Amino acid sequence: MRTLRLDLATMRVDVRLQHINRRWLASTDTPQGPTLGCGKDALAALYVALDPFQPAIDPWLDRLPALVEGDDE
Numbered sequence: 001m002r003t004l005r006l007d008l009a010t011m012r013v014d015v016r017l018q019h020i021n022r023r024w025l026a027s028t029d030t031p032q033g034p035t036l037g038c039g040k041d042a043l044a045a046l047y048v049a050l051d052p053f054q055p056a057i058d059p060w061l062d063r064l065p066a067l068v069e070g071d072d073e
Helices: 042-049 064-068
Strands: 002-007 012-020 023-030 033-039
Touching (some): 033 042
Antiparallel strands (some): 002 012, 012 023, 023 033
């Protein structure tokens, strides 16, 4: 399992990312409870899991490809 911490000016978000059976699962904690994202690649799973934080999370999402590129655990 890979963990990421997103530090932005107004918030901090912890993200967990796991590769299971050729799929990626991402989870985040939101004020309304946990959110999950699933996808064929890590980016797809992260985009879904981080959706509740839009638009504040947009600057961080722009850096996602560099952070998860090559992750094929």
